[in-house]
Amino acid sequence: MATPRKQQISLEDTPYYHCVARCVRRAFLCGEDKYSGQSYEHRRSWVEDKLHFLTQVFAIDVCAYAVMSNHYHVVVFIDEAKAKQWSMIEVLERWHTLYKGTLLTKQYCQGEALAKPLLDIVKSTAEVYRKRLMKISWFMGYINEGIARAANQEDNCTGRFWEGRFKSQALLDEAALASCMAYVDLNPIRANAAETPENSEHTSVKHRCEQAIKSKQPSTLLPFIGNPIKGMPKGLPFELKDYLKLIELTGRCMREGTCGFIEESQPAILNRLNISAENWLIITTEFNTQFHGAIGHEIALSDYCEHKQLKRRQNLSHCNQLFS
Numbered sequence: 001m002a003t004p005r006k007q008q009i010s011l012e013d014t015p016y017y018h019c020v021a022r023c024v025r026r027a028f029l030c031g032e033d034k035y036s037g038q039s040y041e042h043r044r045s046w047v048e049d050k051l052h053f054l055t056q057v058f059a060i061d062v063c064a065y066a067v068m069s070n071h072y073h074v075v076v077f078i079d080e081a082k083a084k085q086w087s088m089i090e091v092l093e094r095w096h097t098l099y100k101g102t103l104l105t106k107q108y109c110q111g112e113a114l115a116k117p118l119l120d121i122v123k124s125t126a127e128v129y130r131k132r133l134m135k136i137s138w139f140m141g142y143i144n145e146g147i148a149r150a151a152n153q154e155d156n157c158t159g160r161f162w163e164g165r166f167k168s169q170a171l172l173d174e175a176a177l178a179s180c181m182a183y184v185d186l187n188p189i190r191a192n193a194a195e196t197p198e199n200s201e202h203t204s205v206k207h208r209c210e211q212a213i214k215s216k217q218p219s220t221l222l223p224f225i226g227n228p229i230k231g232m233p234k235g236l237p238f239e240l241k242d243y244l245k246l247i248e249l250t251g252r253c254m255r256e257g258t259c260g261f262i263e264e265s266q267p268a269i270l271n272r273l274n275i276s277a278e279n280w281l282i283i284t285t286e287f288n289t290q291f292h293g294a295i296g297h298e299i300a301l302s303d304y305c306e307h308k309q310l311k312r313r314q315n316l317s318h319c320n321q322l323f324s
Helices: 041-054 080-085 087-100 101-110 116-132 137-154 174-186 204-212 240-256 268-273 278-285 300-308 314-324
Strands: 018-020 060-067 071-078 167-171
Touching: 018 137, 018 174, 041 060, 060 174, 060 204, 071 080, 071 137, 071 174, 080 116, 087 101, 087 116, 101 116, 174 204, 174 240, 204 240
Parallel strands: none
Antiparallel strands: 018 071, 018 167, 060 071
């Protein structure tokens, strides 16, 4: 039986999560159907556009993503502090960007005077919306429902387009976050759909490379800020140049079919995270098959299981083996 979503999300342990949504059977998210010859490549932009749009509405930032032929990956950061800072009117306006809301919330946003009992209802409703705007299930649900409707209409059919649930994994520390992001960004290279990261269409790494050329970071992706210190803005705890170098070297190892040795040019991030080059290549090429559930070093994994009242520390042996 699948673990309830609320038992997989623990903001007390980590704000970072890896999500995967996969199409049912032979449904095509993107790519070309070899039987009919029909191309579905235009659907890639459906996912990518929605991801960029929702970061402007939800209290959820995108760290990495890759849109593949029958599934997509996204690594997200839940910004609870940001959601708590929103005023009631800001919460309602954000929600109305996506959904109709209620008659009372519309009246409030239009500036109509409401009696105290009605105003209390609006306040209560806004708090419900606030919580939803930082929930992965609502974030992913908005993407998947819209794409399923559009795809079924385009295919002139009805029924399921996605598998029953999207998969989510807690990323408990920097090592888990960095390896998962690399795994996601290198998906097209492993699938022989791209030769280099900067040419892998509909991925976060391509978007970052395009902006890096202009000495910028994408406004719709969580930025790299380097080693975080007190008072710094939120962002990924790595240097962008180290991460891009890491992606390039890891991808080159996979294309050459080597055992995963990154020699003297090994990026500084691996030294800091204390992961060997051999283990790094295993993690970033087999992330989905190696790990099922929360991921991180043993202490972080133990704390997470204690907070979620889980009896088993799933992944413990793999984490101890590969994050060492």
